[in-house]
Amino acid sequence: MTDDRWEPPSVLLAVDLVILTLRDARLHVLLVERGVEPYQGAFALPGGFLHDEDEGIEAAARRELAEEAGLADVHLEMIGVYGDPGRDPRGRVVSVAHLAIAPWLPDPIAGTDAASACWTPVEDVLFASAYVQLAFDHRRILADGVERARTKLEHTSLATAFCAKTFTISELQQVYEAVWGVRLDPRNFYRKVQSARGFIVPAGPMRRPQSGRPARLFKAGPVQALYPPMVRSTQPGHEVLGGHAAGIAPEGGEHA
Amino acid sequence: MTDDRWEPPSVLLAVDLVILTLRDARLHVLLVERGVEPYQGAFALPGGFLHDEDEGIEAAARRELAEEAGLADVHLEMIGVYGDPGRDPRGRVVSVAHLAIAPWLPDPIAGTDAASACWTPVEDVLFASAYVQLAFDHRRILADGVERARTKLEHTSLATAFCAKTFTISELQQVYEAVWGVRLDPRNFYRKVQSARGFIVPAGPMRRPQSGRPARLFKAGPVQALYPPMVRSTQPGHEVLGGHAAGIAPEGGEHA
DNA sequence: TCAATAGTGTCTTTGAGACAGTATGTC
DNA sequence: GACATACTGTCTCAAAGACACTATTGA
Numbered sequence: 001m002t003d004d005r006w007e008p009p010s011v012l013l014a015v016d017l018v019i020l021t022l023r024d025a026r027l028h029v030l031l032v033e034r035g036v037e038p039y040q041g042a043f044a045l046p047g048g049f050l051h052d053e054d055e056g057i058e059a060a061a062r063r064e065l066a067e068e069a070g071l072a073d074v075h076l077e078m079i080g081v082y083g084d085p086g087r088d089p090r091g092r093v094v095s096v097a098h099l100a101i102a103p104w105l106p107d108p109i110a111g112t113d114a115a116s117a118c119w120t121p122v123e124d125v126l127f128a129s130a131y132v133q134l135a136f137d138h139r140r141i142l143a144d145g146v147e148r149a150r151t152k153l154e155h156t157s158l159a160t161a162f163c164a165k166t167f168t169i170s171e172l173q174q175v176y177e178a179v180w181g182v183r184l185d186p187r188n189f190y191r192k193v194q195s196a197r198g199f200i201v202p203a204g205p206m207r208r209p210q211s212g213r214p215a216r217l218f219k220a221g222p223v224q225a226l227y228p229p230m231v232r233s234t235q236p237g238h239e240v241l242g243g244h245a246a247g248i249a250p251e252g253g254e255h256a
Numbered sequence: 257m258t259d260d261r262w263e264p265p266s267v268l269l270a271v272d273l274v275i276l277t278l279r280d281a282r283l284h285v286l287l288v289e290r291g292v293e294p295y296q297g298a299f300a301l302p303g304g305f306l307h308d309e310d311e312g313i314e315a316a317a318r319r320e321l322a323e324e325a326g327l328a329d330v331h332l333e334m335i336g337v338y339g340d341p342g343r344d345p346r347g348r349v350v351s352v353a354h355l356a357i358a359p360w361l362p363d364p365i366a367g368t369d370a371a372s373a374c375w376t377p378v379e380d381v382l383f384a385s386a387y388v389q390l391a392f393d394h395r396r397i398l399a400d401g402v403e404r405a406r407t408k409l410e411h412t413s414l415a416t417a418f419c420a421k422t423f424t425i426s427e428l429q430q431v432y433e434a435v436w437g438v439r440l441d442p443r444n445f446y447r448k449v450q451s452a453r454g455f456i457v458p459a460g461p462m463r464r465p466q467s468g469r470p471a472r473l474f475k476a477g478p479v480q481a482l483y484p485p486m487v488r489s490t491q492p493g494h495e496v497l498g499g500h501a502a503g504i505a506p507e508g509g510e511h512a
Numbered sequence: 513t514c515a516a517t518a519g520t521g522t523c524t525t526t527g528a529g530a531c532a533g534t535a536t537g538t539c
Numbered sequence: 540g541a542c543a544t545a546c547t548g549t550c551t552c553a554a555a556g557a558c559a560c561t562a563t564t565g566a
Contacts, residue, residue, distance in 0.1 A: 008305035010266040013339070013350060049264035053348050057339045081337050081352050083269070083313045092309050094269060094350075096337050170517075188556060190519065195554080212517025213563040228554065426545080444529060446546065451527080468544025469536040484527065 011083070014095040015061045016047035016138065018079065018145030019069055020179075021102040021119065022162050027178045028119040029142060030069055030102075031132070035116070038089045039135035045142065046117065047095065061098045068117060075101040075161040079145050087137050095136075099145045101161040122146055123181075149179055155229045157199055160220035166203040168215035169193055180232055192230060198223035267339070270351040271317045272303035272394065274335065274401030275325055276435075277358040277375065278418050283434045284375040285398060286325055286358075287388070291372070294345045295391035301398065302373065303351065317354045324373060331357040331417035335401050343393050351392075355401045357417040378402060405435055411485045413455055416476035422459040424471035425449055436488055448486060454479035 019030040031043040046068035050060050058076070065071045076098055083094035125132045126143055134142065152158040153176060160167070162175045173189045176182075193199060200218040207214030275286040287299040302324035306316050314332070321327045332354055339350035381388045382399055390398065408414040409432060416423070418431040429445045432438075449455060456474040463470030 008268055008270075009307075009309045011269045011306070012264055013267045014264075050267070051264075053265045054341045056341055057337060057350070078336055080334055081313060083352070085310045085312060094313070096339070168518090185556070185558085186517085187519075187521095187558080192555080207564095209517075209564060211515075211565060213519080213565095215518055231555080233556080424545090441529070441531085442544085443531075443546075443548095448528075463537090465537060465544075467538060467542080469538095469546080471545055487528080489529085 009092070011092045011094045012090075013050045013057070014047055014093055015050075015057060015064055016045045016082075016095045016097045016141055017061060017064055017068070017100055018045060018097065018142055019065070019071070019100040019102055020122070020145070020149060020162075022104040022175060022178050023119055025174050025178055027122045027146070029122050029125065029146075030117055031120050031125075031134070032068060032118075033116040034135055042135040043120070043132055044135040045097075045138045057096050058098075061096075061100075065100055069100075069102070071100065071102055074103070075099075075158065077148075079141070079148055082137055082141060084137070095141075097141045097145065099148055101149070101158065103164050104162060146179075150232070153179055153230065154232055155226055156224055157220060157226060159230075160200070163220075166206070166217040166219050168208075168217060169200075170215065172200070172218075176230065182232070192228075196226045196228060196230065199226055265348070267348045267350045268346075269306045269313070270303055270349055271306070271313060271320055272301045272338075272351045272353045272397055273317060273320055273324070273356055274301060274353065274398055275321070275327070275356040275358055276378070276401070276405060276418075278360040278431060278434050279375055281430050281434055283378045283402070285378050285381065285402075286373055287376050287381075287390070288324060288374075289372040290391055298391040299376070299388055300391040301353075301394045313352050314354075317352075317356075321356055325356075325358070327356065327358055330359070331355075331414065333404075335397070335404055338393055338397060340393070351397075353397045353401065355404055357405070357414065359418060359420050402435075406488075409435055409486065410488055411482055412480055413476060413482060415486075416456070419476075422462070422473040422475050424464075424473060425456075426471060428456070428474075432486065438488070448484075452482045452484060452486065455482055 017030075021028050021030075030046060032046050034040055034042055034044050046064055048060070048064050048068075050057075051063065055063075058078075061076060062072075065074065065076065079097040079099050081094060081096055083092075085092060087093065087095075120132060122142070124130065125134060125139065126146065130139075133139075149158065159172055159175045159179075162179075163171055169190055170186060172193060173184055173186060176189070177184055198221040201221045203217045203219040206217045208217075209215065273286075277284050277286075286302060288302050290296055290298050290300050302320055304316070304320050304324075306313075307319065311319075314334075317332060318328075321330065321332065335353040335355050337350060337352055339348075341348060343349065343351075376388060378398070380386065381390060381395065382402065386395075389395075405414065415428055415431045415435075418435075419427055425446055426442060428449060429440055429442060432445070433440055454477040457477045459473045459475040462473045464473075465471065
């Protein structure tokens with residue numbers, strides 16, 4: 001680090017949250033309507049500034065998660081940093097974006113202060129001619145968060161974070177289908193998920209149908225990294241309508 | 257974002273660089289000796305504070321890359337943010353860590369101001385009973401950076417960033433062996449690398465042996481994502497001596 | 513009975529890993 | 540010639556994808 005007599009500039013640090021969940025088999029993100037300038041009235045990702053000098057970044061993210069979404073004990077990981085000068089008209093604001101995964105149906109948000117928060121289908125925001133415009137660079141942050149979720153579904157047990165404590169295999173399949181925007185063969189999915197060692201483990205001989213044969217219940221297994229992985233078939237032909245995979249540049253790295 | 261009448265705290269923003277390269281078939285990282293407090297005399301990752309209010313984060317990383325390592329036009333990507341309160345005794349310093357990959361043999365650093373910079377074998381720093389102690393939380397940053405490189409080698413063409421503009425297949429194999437800390441079968445590696453569509457393309461019928469049969473030269477192909485991927489054999493039995501894979505927690509995400 | 517979903521089996525293709533064998537250079 | 544490295548072929552096994560088939564529920 002350079003340590004001269006000169007004073008380095010300081011910045012405002014914020015956290016922003018990409019909170020994803022599944023609602024009626026579609027991927028949704030939690031948005032809030034901004035009540036103040038800038039971007040008053042526009043939708044934005046939940047987030048806020050550090051509370052005080054001594055607050056850790058993840059602590060701030062969890063605080064916002066509780067304050068704005070009423071969520072606790074959910075999967076949370078850092079996505080990256082967004083700090084382009086000029087991204088916020090108020091000055092130099094650097095935002096640390098986080099990805100949170102909420103299990104489905106935690107109600108449209110309990111009675112939190114975030115009265116204006118609402119779950120929005122991700123495609124409505126990310127699709128080329130999007131209905132919903134987001135404040136700041138939040139559309140890009142959302143795109144990166146979704147891409148992160150897609151990738152982690154392949155190699156980790158993240159999908160179980162979308163489910164309740166116990167779940168059926170077809171519920172798990174819905175997660176993959178919604179996040180990837182593809183349709184999968186139930187029979188092959190069944191085998192594949194079972195053959196990934198430690199991914200899911202049986203949770204009682206229980207059952208709970210609606211129509212059709214009752215299904216076994218499972219819970220998340222011990223492993224974090226999947227082997228064999230749940231590879232997304234690269235050879236196309238599976239994309240389902242509204243696939244939001246287009247028009248997003250997921251990776252920022254450049255080669256020489 | 258919360259927008260009250262209260263003033264949010266500001267922080268100092270720094271960039272730190274994990275610059276990796278290959279030297280005599282081993283993975284090395286560039287370290288600098290700190291000339292001032294804190295941690296005077298200790299080794300640290302190259303890095304520094306933002307220069308001014310208007311400097312972008314990636315721009316700052318590239319500036320440090322040039323100033324401290326004399327490198328330009330190399331692969332650069334963000335690793336993550338390290339901002340625990342108390343990580344820097346000077347106050348609240350939030351560091352954005354980056355991973356840079358330098359092609360091998362750019363000389364032990366040209367005549368830059370970083371006279372004290374030196375390439376250090378990664379294992380010497382990361383191994384359990386490490387010889388080299390790093391300042392701040394830089395050991396953890398290095399571990400995360402190495403883990404990032406390991407993972408990206410599987411699914412992207414990042415390995416070519418370690419090589420010169422043209423390279424032989426066995427040179428590419430050395431990259432994988434050094435970064436993963438494993439030994440690979442040359443025959444299978446040959447086939448595998450060739451079957452990954454768009455990974456490498458022939459670069460002239462050239463050749464350049466030292467002993468043994470001359471090898472064909474290749475250059476980096478057009479694709480970024482590898483298919484099929486170069487999967488690290490999960491079933492162990494391949495780790496080579498000094499494997500630094502142990503004792504590192506690469507992932508910070510937690511499930512509910 | 514049918515509709516609907518759960519779960520099993522089987523076949524084909526692709527790729528991973530082991531390793532024999534051939535090609536082409538230097539000494 | 541020996542030696543070293545580059546490259547090819549072949550075998551076996553594991554897993555992906557396609558899809559026929561059976562099982563178990565409710566209506």
